[in-house]
Amino acid sequence: MTAAHTPVTLAAFGSFTVGGRRVEVTDRPTQVVRLSRDLPEFPVDPNGLYSVGHAYVQYFVPAPAERRPVVLVHGGGLTGTCWETTPDGRPGWLQFLLRAGHPCYVLDNVERGRAGWCPVPGVGEDAAPLLRTEREAWDAFRLGPPEGYPTRTPFAGSRFPGDALAELNRQQVPRWTTTTDLAVAAVTALVRRVGPCAVVAHSQGGGIAARAAAGTDGLVEDLVLVEPHGLPDAADFAGSTGRQLIVAGDFIELSPLYRDLRRRWRTYLEELRTAGVTADYLDLPASDHPGNTHLPMMDLTSDTVAELIVDHLATR
Amino acid sequence: MTAAHTPVTLAAFGSFTVGGRRVEVTDRPTQVVRLSRDLPEFPVDPNGLYSVGHAYVQYFVPAPAERRPVVLVHGGGLTGTCWETTPDGRPGWLQFLLRAGHPCYVLDNVERGRAGWCPVPGVGEDAAPLLRTEREAWDAFRLGPPEGYPTRTPFAGSRFPGDALAELNRQQVPRWTTTTDLAVAAVTALVRRVGPCAVVAHSQGGGIAARAAAGTDGLVEDLVLVEPHGLPDAADFAGSTGRQLIVAGDFIELSPLYRDLRRRWRTYLEELRTAGVTADYLDLPASDHPGNTHLPMMDLTSDTVAELIVDHLATR
Numbered sequence: 001m002t003a004a005h006t007p008v009t010l011a012a013f014g015s016f017t018v019g020g021r022r023v024e025v026t027d028r029p030t031q032v033v034r035l036s037r038d039l040p041e042f043p044v045d046p047n048g049l050y051s052v053g054h055a056y057v058q059y060f061v062p063a064p065a066e067r068r069p070v071v072l073v074h075g076g077g078l079t080g081t082c083w084e085t086t087p088d089g090r091p092g093w094l095q096f097l098l099r100a101g102h103p104c105y106v107l108d109n110v111e112r113g114r115a116g117w118c119p120v121p122g123v124g125e126d127a128a129p130l131l132r133t134e135r136e137a138w139d140a141f142r143l144g145p146p147e148g149y150p151t152r153t154p155f156a157g158s159r160f161p162g163d164a165l166a167e168l169n170r171q172q173v174p175r176w177t178t179t180t181d182l183a184v185a186a187v188t189a190l191v192r193r194v195g196p197c198a199v200v201a202h203s204q205g206g207g208i209a210a211r212a213a214a215g216t217d218g219l220v221e222d223l224v225l226v227e228p229h230g231l232p233d234a235a236d237f238a239g240s241t242g243r244q245l246i247v248a249g250d251f252i253e254l255s256p257l258y259r260d261l262r263r264r265w266r267t268y269l270e271e272l273r274t275a276g277v278t279a280d281y282l283d284l285p286a287s288d289h290p291g292n293t294h295l296p297m298m299d300l301t302s303d304t305v306a307e308l309i310v311d312h313l314a315t316r
Numbered sequence: 317m318t319a320a321h322t323p324v325t326l327a328a329f330g331s332f333t334v335g336g337r338r339v340e341v342t343d344r345p346t347q348v349v350r351l352s353r354d355l356p357e358f359p360v361d362p363n364g365l366y367s368v369g370h371a372y373v374q375y376f377v378p379a380p381a382e383r384r385p386v387v388l389v390h391g392g393g394l395t396g397t398c399w400e401t402t403p404d405g406r407p408g409w410l411q412f413l414l415r416a417g418h419p420c421y422v423l424d425n426v427e428r429g430r431a432g433w434c435p436v437p438g439v440g441e442d443a444a445p446l447l448r449t450e451r452e453a454w455d456a457f458r459l460g461p462p463e464g465y466p467t468r469t470p471f472a473g474s475r476f477p478g479d480a481l482a483e484l485n486r487q488q489v490p491r492w493t494t495t496t497d498l499a500v501a502a503v504t505a506l507v508r509r510v511g512p513c514a515v516v517a518h519s520q521g522g523g524i525a526a527r528a529a530a531g532t533d534g535l536v537e538d539l540v541l542v543e544p545h546g547l548p549d550a551a552d553f554a555g556s557t558g559r560q561l562i563v564a565g566d567f568i569e570l571s572p573l574y575r576d577l578r579r580r581w582r583t584y585l586e587e588l589r590t591a592g593v594t595a596d597y598l599d600l601p602a603s604d605h606p607g608n609t610h611l612p613m614m615d616l617t618s619d620t621v622a623e624l625i626v627d628h629l630a631t632r
Contacts, residue, residue, distance in 0.1 A: 005327060005328035005329075005330075007325055007326065007327050007328075007379050008325070008326055008329075009323055009324070009325040009326075010323065010324055010325075010326065011321060011323050012321035012323075012407075013321075013324075013400070013411075014321075014400050014401035014405070014407060014408070014411070015397055015400055015401045016401065016405060016483075017483065017486040017487075020486065022482070022485075025449070031446075033446065033493055034493070035392060035493055035520060035545070035546070036496065036520060036523050036545045036546030037546060038523070038545040038546055038547060038577060038580050039545055039546075039573075039577075044446060044452065045449070045451075045452070046449065047449070048449025048450055048451040048452065049449055049450040049451070049485065050447060050449060050450075050485070051482070051485045051486045054486050056397065058400075063323050076351060079430050079432075080430075081331055081372065081430050084329070084330050084331055084374075085330035085331045085332065089330070089332060091328075091330060092330065095329075095330070108429075108430070113424075113429055113430040113432070114395050114396075114397050114424070114429040114430055114489065115489075116395075116429070116447070116486070116488065116489030116490060117489075117490060118447055118490075119444050119445050119446070119447055119490045120447065128435050129435050130347075130349065130360060130435070131366060131432070131434055131435055131436065133341070133361070133362065133363065133364025133365055133366060134364055134365040134366075135361075135364040135365070136360065136361070136364065166338070166367070167332075167333065169338075169365065169366070169367045170333040170336065170367040170370050170432075171333075172432065173430065173431075173432030173433070174432060174433060174434075174435045177349055177350070177351055180352065204351060204352060207352050207354070229351070229352045229354040229355055230351070230352030230353060230354055230355075231354060257355070257358075261354060261355075264354050
């Protein structure tokens, strides 16, 4: 589990929460619960104060911290775990950024992972959340063609670590599809707390991060969007001094879903430029780095892509 | 947020999962979902492979790692977060153990936090989980007398950081009361992976850790149980070379629940000694460290208690 690790000295690390609100529940019936054989059955009164809508943030400050803070926003169905370790056990983009001198703030966004959620009916989200099957991950993360799944045969040239599919399955957690606005509010609160920073965000997290950046008055100096969806209107960034970069992987022409998304990315970037915003497109296969899936932070070339992003951040 | 931090050099850190099983779901109806405005509505097929019953483990290896690995097992309703940062933002026991040279393995046990859970009916736990109210935490964590809650007046001399109650509320996540056996299996798998080690466990995690230790043939050389419940029979440790220590806080005589638990601890330790096991009781108030609640890893004296535990581990 320690393959390819390089020592990193941390001046500080730990966690805090951002965003959310307090909810008082009243007039609900008592439940009877027994937690272990040492404890008697006891009544649990669900009435009282709960916290909902907050995000969990794990932070790591390297020593020396020579570069800007980076906020890392995971995509749908994943948690901050996706940045720390690839599913085949290599160090993730988090470690690469720390070694480069960037303090890092890793989110588990609202109702995901360590952020927790409120199961009291009427307080949190009442419909059931979704959890991806391995097959849905295969398709949604562009790991291989649909007909390749039964034999786990990826796209030819794919750099996703093929033996890591089961661990990827375990890195995924349930997610609601109705909490995006709360997630935007949590990232907004985090950016305001961190101050001037870069934000690196993946997939649905890209749309969430972009909306948060649009609402935080230039605090997000660099927005790195890895195959984002849910993007705001480019006009929301009129006058912004923050730069934006969309990072795109390989095999897009083989996926109708991603072909459509790529059109959206290109339109968005064009509209940003028209609005006077510095906006670039990092097309990994055209940049001589073929084989990336929708999960470049997990692909075998993860450090190579991380280096491209760190180099990009260093140009400001 | 960096108050009282001391730099720590990590040779490696990251995460992996342990335990659990794969489940194949078939014959369920398709759902229609829309994830963001860039994506069309699309059918989600819930049929396929899921992972359930695994735990998430975040590991930190200090450089140099001069002491034994320590596995940290959280209590009911909490996650590994409880070890990394106190709710008032100070470094947690995790950092203290790392600075002392112990590699640390921090669990989010089965269905908690980053371990995730399966929302497909019939696959995971079907009943609703529980989340503590602030009031329930006040009582269950022995922060103050019941009549003190409305004004947040703690036990006289309490060392819990009083202004941190709301953050403690946000550190808690939903938990099922039916997954203890799975949690024991996950800790067992982790101990087998780590090898000879110490385990520091809190509350319900204490019972879980003790059961895992009883099943792992002396790999757990030291079991530090912070106010545990759900303990196995002491006879399960007959012939064990592993030492056990129960750590108990203050104000126990003011809580009927904890008075009963303390009787159980004393009986358990007596039975362990009868079975030839080295078993000790660290009574914090009697050891000149008064004021601890059920959450000594969060109390204002958290580093003092951590030091007592590190010193205890060093005697082997």
